[in-house]
Amino acid sequence: MEIGLIGLGKMGFNMAERLRLGGHKVVGFDFNKEATARLTSLGSVGVDTLEDLVKNLSAPRAVWIMVPEGDPVDQTIARLLPLMQQGDTIIDGGNSNYKDTQRRHAALKPQGFHFVDCGTSGGIWGLKEGYSMMVGGDPEAVNPLFPIFETLAPGKAEGWGHVGPSGAGHFVKMVHNGIEYAMMQGYAEGFSIMKAKTPLNLDLVQISKIWQKGSVVRSWLLDLTADALEKNPTLDGLTAFVPDSGEGRWTVFEAIDLNVSAPVITESLIRRLRSREDNNFTDRMISIQRNAFGGHAVKKA
Known part of the structure; x- marks a missing residue:
């Protein structure tokens, strides 16, 4: 053809x-x-x-x-x-x-x-x-x-x-990518928690490979994550800036229009937006509010 x-x-x-x-x-x-x-x-x-x-x-x-x-x-x-x-x-x-x-x-x-x-x-x-x-x-x-x-x-x-019918293919792909956002966020948060547990000295590459076989969280996305970690275990040279191509936010808009609760996909999108903010204003606002009502310490730049 x-x-x-x-x-x-x-x-x-x-x-x-x-x-x-x-x-x-x-x-x-x-x-x-x-x-x-x-x-x-x-x-x-x-x-x-x-x-x-x-x-x-x-x-x-x-x-x-x-x-x-x-x-x-x-x-x-x-x-x-x-x-x-x-x-x-x-x-x-x-x-x-x-x-x-x-x-x-x-x-x-x-x-x-x-x-x-x-x-x-x-x-x-x-x-x-x-x-x-x-x-x-x-x-x-x-x-x-x-x-x-x-x-x-x-x-x-x-x-x-x-x-x-017309539009169904792109609609399904939109939801597919929204799910992808949530899966990526879940893996990222889980590995971050393990990395932060420094007394255990966990080997993230080893763990990712263990999960590739027999685990309920195994997936092609995990396979790609394991390969990426093996090449760069400490993620050297990368910045915490995550773009989005639109499908995640469209999925969230549809969920709202359809009265469907989708908190995990929504939060994964919000985290991507947050990744682009340098010394973001939102967190600084929370810090100053805590100081105002409770006298909690404020970390100065």
Whole structure:
């Protein structure tokens, strides 16, 4: 099957390579010409314009977008549409807000274009391990794409699925990432507690490896954590600044709108926000309040 791919970052490039190895024709576009040249050198077709991408695909076309959420997705779609034909399909494989996905689907369907959302998990490991994909969209748009999803997935019928109508794929991926926030926070706090118990002189690398086998808290995330700790047990050279790409906060917003209690995911998001504050004002306010009502000591800078 033929597939166009827009966005040859690390994840997009690995997806293209997995598809090529699976026997699919891949035509890839990126503003980075080194990336497109490398794609060509490996046996796919790297192009420098969207016009060339569309020309190198047979109708009905399928074009997979891997660009940052928001305006970049809208801008890419706007540039693609004049080049494509009715019956062609655009797949958004990035981390878009599901409400934006539903808006795009509603705008494109009357024009004769299919729009599919695919929440994609796997990061830099997808080339080797396969990608977990949560797909949303109309069945008539999704069904012809099964060979693509089956190739990208860990197994033909494993790690992916058509989860619902337009927006469902990105909604499920949003919740997936919210859970991921909470799991990461739990591991981080647990290892921090063990590190702080200095009289026991605990070996965090050893403990992480013990937990990898037979433990109820074992996971792929723990495997990655163990590998990272083995390479840098004291986390030297790192700062306590944790970004977020949006899905965690969107999950919290949805929980509030749906009257669903989600304190663990919410707190994990708040901790990420706190990590970016240098000598944060909130904690200094608490310190001065304790001093005011109880005369507790205040630590001066």
